[in-house]
Amino acid sequence: RGPMLVATEGFASCAAEVSLRRALDLAGRCGTSRERPAAFGLAAVLEVRGEYRKSQTLLEQYMPTQGCDSSYAAEWHHLLACSTFHQGQFAVALDHALRGLSVAPTANDSALLRDFGEHPRAECHTWAALALWFLGCPDQSLEHAALAATIIGTPR
Numbered sequence: 001r002g003p004m005l006v007a008t009e010g011f012a013s014c015a016a017e018v019s020l021r022r023a024l025d026l027a028g029r030c031g032t033s034r035e036r037p038a039a040f041g042l043a044a045v046l047e048v049r050g051e052y053r054k055s056q057t058l059l060e061q062y063m064p065t066q067g068c069d070s071s072y073a074a075e076w077h078h079l080l081a082c083s084t085f086h087q088g089q090f091a092v093a094l095d096h097a098l099r100g101l102s103v104a105p106t107a108n109d110s111a112l113l114r115d116f117g118e119h120p121r122a123e124c125h126t127w128a129a130l131a132l133w134f135l136g137c138p139d140q141s142l143e144h145a146a147l148a149a150t151i152i153g154t155p156r
Contacts, residue, residue: 075120080096096127100120101125105120125151
């Protein structure tokens with residue numbers, strides 16, 4: 001229900017937050033990895049609201065570990081790059097963006113793309129570009145920005 005409410009009411013929807021918190025609670029009671037999609041959705045909602053530390057904490061708590069189901073691995077790194085960037089942690093944001101790129105699918109078969117219309121490779125290149133710019137590396141920043149634009153089909 002959470003993704004449906006995000007799609008119809010927007011990421012900042014109170015109803016979406018309530019639904020995602022409930023889904024996270026129920027999944028936690030089942031003791032399965034089903035917590036991850038709810039945690040990711042809730043972190044995205046918090047991110048859009050500017051609650052970056054809460055989003056980061058949630059993402060770090062539920063982030064898939066190596067060897068686990070990593071269908072959302074690139075997406076987790078992309079959202080952590082976003083969250084840490086907005087907190088002024090540019091080197092950490094760059095690290096997450098590059099880690100996301102290392103695990104992102106090259107095809108357009110991402111769960112994030114399917115559910116929310118975002119492309120994890122493009123998002124990771126975007127956050128890498130922004131972080132590099134603020135770290136004083138404009139040439140590398142422009143390279144990542146151009147790669148992001150190419151992925152989403154935007155002329156440079």
